Amino acid sequence: MMQQYHRAKKDAGDALLFFRMGDFYELFHEDAKVAARVLGITLTARSKGEAAIPMAGVPVKAYKGYLQTLIKRGHRVAICDQVQDPAAAKGLVERRVTRIVTAGTVFEDDLLERGASNFLLAVAPAGEQLGLAWIEISTGAFRLCALPAARLADEVSRLDPAEVLLPESLLNGESSLVDAVRRATPAPLVPGPEWTFDRHNATEALLAGLGVASLQGFGLEHDHPAVPAAGAVLAYALHNQRGEAIPVSAIGLHDPDARAGLDRATRSCLEILSTQRSGQREGSLLSVMDATGTAMGARLLRDWLVAPLIDTDAINRRQGAVAELVSRSDVHAALNDLLDGLPDIERVASRLLAGRGSPRDLAGLRTGLRAVPALAQALAACAAPPLLEAAARLVPQPELLALLERALAEPPAATLVDGGVIADGWNPPLDELRALRTNGADAIARFQAEESARHRIPGLKVGFNRVFGYYIEISHAQAAQAGGVPESYTRKQTLTSAERYITPELKQLEASILTAEERGRSLEAQLFGELRAQAAAQGEAVRELAREIARVDVLAGFASVARDRGWTRPAVDDGDAIDIKDGRHPVLDALLPAGQFVPNDVLLDHDSARLVLITGPNMAGKSTYIRQVALLVLLAQVGSFVPASEAHIGVVDRIFTRVGAADDLSGGQSTFMVEMTETASILNGASKRSLVILDEVGRGTSTWDGLSLAWAISEYLYRKLGARTLFATHYHELVALAEEFPAVRNVNVSVREWGDDIAFLHKIVPGGTDRSYGLHVARLAGLPAPVIERARRILGDLEQRSPDLRPGSKETVAGGESPEPCQESLFPRPAAAILHELSELEPDLISPMDALLLLREYCQRLETPGEP
Numbered sequence: 001m002m003q004q005y006h007r008a009k010k011d012a013g014d015a016l017l018f019f020r021m022g023d024f025y026e027l028f029h030e031d032a033k034v035a036a037r038v039l040g041i042t043l044t045a046r047s048k049g050e051a052a053i054p055m056a057g058v059p060v061k062a063y064k065g066y067l068q069t070l071i072k073r074g075h076r077v078a079i080c081d082q083v084q085d086p087a088a089a090k091g092l093v094e095r096r097v098t099r100i101v102t103a104g105t106v107f108e109d110d111l112l113e114r115g116a117s118n119f120l121l122a123v124a125p126a127g128e129q130l131g132l133a134w135i136e137i138s139t140g141a142f143r144l145c146a147l148p149a150a151r152l153a154d155e156v157s158r159l160d161p162a163e164v165l166l167p168e169s170l171l172n173g174e175s176s177l178v179d180a181v182r183r184a185t186p187a188p189l190v191p192g193p194e195w196t197f198d199r200h201n202a203t204e205a206l207l208a209g210l211g212v213a214s215l216q217g218f219g220l221e222h223d224h225p226a227v228p229a230a231g232a233v234l235a236y237a238l239h240n241q242r243g244e245a246i247p248v249s250a251i252g253l254h255d256p257d258a259r260a261g262l263d264r265a266t267r268s269c270l271e272i273l274s275t276q277r278s279g280q281r282e283g284s285l286l287s288v289m290d291a292t293g294t295a296m297g298a299r300l301l302r303d304w305l306v307a308p309l310i311d312t313d314a315i316n317r318r319q320g321a322v323a324e325l326v327s328r329s330d331v332h333a334a335l336n337d338l339l340d341g342l343p344d345i346e347r348v349a350s351r352l353l354a355g356r357g358s359p360r361d362l363a364g365l366r367t368g369l370r371a372v373p374a375l376a377q378a379l380a381a382c383a384a385p386p387l388l389e390a391a392a393r394l395v396p397q398p399e400l401l402a403l404l405e406r407a408l409a410e411p412p413a414a415t416l417v418d419g420g421v422i423a424d425g426w427n428p429p430l431d432e433l434r435a436l437r438t439n440g441a442d443a444i445a446r447f448q449a450e451e452s453a454r455h456r457i458p459g460l461k462v463g464f465n466r467v468f469g470y471y472i473e474i475s476h477a478q479a480a481q482a483g484g485v486p487e488s489y490t491r492k493q494t495l496t497s498a499e500r501y502i503t504p505e506l507k508q509l510e511a512s513i514l515t516a517e518e519r520g521r522s523l524e525a526q527l528f529g530e531l532r533a534q535a536a537a538q539g540e541a542v543r544e545l546a547r548e549i550a551r552v553d554v555l556a557g558f559a560s561v562a563r564d565r566g567w568t569r570p571a572v573d574d575g576d577a578i579d580i581k582d583g584r585h586p587v588l589d590a591l592l593p594a595g596q597f598v599p600n601d602v603l604l605d606h607d608s609a610r611l612v613l614i615t616g617p618n619m620a621g622k623s624t625y626i627r628q629v630a631l632l633v634l635l636a637q638v639g640s641f642v643p644a645s646e647a648h649i650g651v652v653d654r655i656f657t658r659v660g661a662a663d664d665l666s667g668g669q670s671t672f673m674v675e676m677t678e679t680a681s682i683l684n685g686a687s688k689r690s691l692v693i694l695d696e697v698g699r700g701t702s703t704w705d706g707l708s709l710a711w712a713i714s715e716y717l718y719r720k721l722g723a724r725t726l727f728a729t730h731y732h733e734l735v736a737l738a739e740e741f742p743a744v745r746n747v748n749v750s751v752r753e754w755g756d757d758i759a760f761l762h763k764i765v766p767g768g769t770d771r772s773y774g775l776h777v778a779r780l781a782g783l784p785a786p787v788i789e790r791a792r793r794i795l796g797d798l799e800q801r802s803p804d805l806r807p808g809s810k811e812t813v814a815g816g817e818s819p820e821p822c823q824e825s826l827f828p829r830p831a832a833a834i835l836h837e838l839s840e841l842e843p844d845l846i847s848p849m850d851a852l853l854l855l856r857e858y859c860q861r862l863e864t865p866g867e868p
């Protein structure tokens with residue numbers, strides 16, 4: 001048997017091998033050790049002494065939970081099953097690897113998250129560009145696109161894949177591409193054989209897999225840069241399914257330029273899908289926005305939230321639909337009723353197309369199809385184009401529905417084993433067999449009554465067991481009373497208090513009952529197979545329905561949120577103004593008791609408020625305010641209403657957010673390095689149409705380094721990139737930028753102060769501030785009084801001793817176009833030299849990264865006294 005094992009292990013490659021032995025999947029050798037460690041199961045040994053082999057096993061009945069844990073940790077698992085009936089086997093039962101389960105190739109509902117996509121992504125270089133292709137086995141989605149390398153990380157992080165396939169040679173060598181992917185996603189990276197990425201082989205694989213003669217039907221040229229990735233990803237998925245069909249029948253082009261980019265840092269900082277601190281969905285934008293009724297809608301909502309539109313027409317179309325549903329509560333209520341709890345027919349369709357699908361799946365499909373005509377009818381009463389179009393595309397499937405209504409039991413049994421899947425009255429032979437079975441039970445009861453009466457043994461019972469079928473049981477006491485048992489009885493078994501017998505009559509009865517049952521079961525299995533095949537034939541149409549339902553569901557969900565929370569429709573155009581009145585943070589506003597969140601205005605535009613600096617005390621609400629602006633812009637571009645009394649959004653092409661000193665311990669980088677790497681990516685990526693949100697960038701290093709960097713970054717954003725920027729900072733010195741540049745605005749968050757106490761008003765007001773109230777906050781946080789007292793004295797001392805760098809004073813750090821020489825008394829000797837070097841510099845000729853490096857060098861020199 002171990003020979004068989006080794007053959008299977010070779011086939012499984014570096015996947016862990018689940019080797020079926022009776023009621024267990026066993027793992028051996030290294031696999032056993034890994035599984036024991038990851039799953040916390042016992043490591044035992046097969047054989048003893050020298051020949052002992054490490055072994056661990058999981059019960060077949062409960063293996064899915066273990067499987068899920070393993071693939072979540074990035075392992076791949078090969079399932080080696082018995083492919084022969086043990087009864088029919090001469091000698092060893094034949095076993096084969098029937099499937100390799102990986103994070104990106106699961107399709108079972110219980111292994112998948114209901115409301116999230118599960119993409120398998122492949123990335124491969126293609127000349128100057130990169131080719132990306134991703135596939136989702138559970139829905140049959142298959143897309144590809146070509147990208148410049150600089151945008152790889154954004155796209156990968158948007159897709160949030162479950163698994164990434166890369167050419168073997170790249171993954172095994174040093175590659176910036178691999179590094180970029182690794183930074184963008186925590187998903188496992190797996191090596192794909194080089195030949196599968198070969199353009200010729202990949203094209204062949206695509207044509208065969210999709211069953212077409214040319215890709216042009218999908219609007220794809222054969223020399224598209226992503227064809228190798230697409231072929232490889234399909235080949236990998238098929239390889240893992242071991243010849244079983246996968247439900248992919250079309251491939252589509254994805255246009256990355258149609259969406260506003262959000263990189264990984266931005267997504268995490270804005271807490272779009274999960275919170276930063278706990279990684280939970282609760283408290284994220286998604287948790288507030290998810291009013292969808294179906295799993296399909298929930299998945300689509302996620303996709304939409306991380307891929308805002310930039311085309312104003314497309315945005316307006318979605319908004320129009322939301323607006324109509326908000327105003328037409330009758331239609332909206334009808335839709336919600338229909339959508340709520342509608343089964344996930346998208347994944348059902350895929351399972352059917354792959355030749356799988358349980359009785360429950362067909363029942364789900366039936367429930368889904370029942371709702372379609374009513375959905376279409378409700379939508380047909382609307383005027384907004386997306387709703388009307390959905391009405392037209394929701395084509396009911398009356399034949400399939402009628403078939404399911406008549407043929408499928410209501411509700412069907414969960415599995416075929418127990419029968420009860422096909423409805424009564426659908427198939428006369430099945431009905432007959434069922435009648436025989438029920439009659440059989442009656443016949444047995446009758447037989448028992450007759451025997452007991454005939455032989456005057458009142459306690460005579462007829463029972464059933466697996467070993468010898470139906471039997472008659474008579475207790476010793478009863479037998480003695482009756483003066484023995486009839487002669488026609490044959491003894492089969494003796495128990496302590498009774499004997500069991502059979503009779504020819506009983507065995508005859510048994511044969512007819514059991515054959516009826518057996519034949520009923522196999523007939524039912526056959527009928528179910530036919531039914532499933534007929535449903536699968538409509539799989540593509542069902543999938544289309546599912547996608548349409550998902551869109552309607554998301555729009556209806558937007559309308560629910562908008563109405564329940566009193567949001568307004570933002571005016572979206574291609575201008576450069578972001579003008580929001582009484583904006584609120586969508587998540588905090590929902591979490592706080594009604595009316596407690598303090599609304600605030602914002603104005604950002606190119607000519608008068610390009611860079612807005614937010615200063616103010618700790619805890620005042622700076623971070624909340626700037627994130628709120630980004631979230632409102634994002635919501636507007638997704639097509640949703642926004643929490644504000646009025647909003648005007650000039651579309652942004654990308655949203656960047658950076659938070660100073662955000663630790664990335666898992667990424668293995670120093671805090672400050674992360675901060676600067678992320679900032680560099682903004683300075684290299686932002687355009688005039690971007691929105692940049694900076695939260696205390698520079699905080700991760702010494703005050704002087706940080707301040708100089710913050711200053712230089714602000715200038716660069718303002719002058720060179722022209723991006724609309726909100727910058728929350730404790731560097732009060734930065735407010736002086738407003739004196740240099742006309743479109744810099746200072747605002748601060750007001751507090752009310754009396755005596756030693758402060759109250760946070762959370763209100764944004766014009767002007768800068770020069771106080772942090774850090775000690776107040778520390779006191780509120782419960783720092784012991786002596787520490788606060790001591791800090792207060794030290795602060796007093798420091799304020800007296802250190803040079804005044806407050807805004808408005810002559811000695812501010814000079815910036816802008818023409819740095820003025822500063823007083824020697826303020827700047828120590830190295831500073832003078834640096835100022836000289838600065839005046840020689842051509843800022844337009846150096847790259848942002850060089851500028852940062854230069855700044856760092858200057859800062860170091862300033863900190864090392866005695867250097868010329």
Ligand SMILES: Nc1ncnc2c1ncn2[C@@H]1O[C@H](COP(=O)(O)OP(=O)(O)OP(=O)(O)O)[C@@H](O)[C@H]1O
Pocket residue numbers: 588596597598599616617618619620621622623624625762763
């Ligand atoms: N507009 C608002 N209305 C009501 N409460 C708010 C508002 N803004 C912020 N808060 C409350 O104040 C808390 C602190 O807000 P936030 O983190 O934005 O302050 P901050 O100014 O960035 O502080 P720090 O300088 O320490 O980073 C929030 O957790 C929230 O509870």
Ligand SMILES: [Mg+2]
Pocket residue numbers: 622623624695
């Ligand atoms: Mg803050």
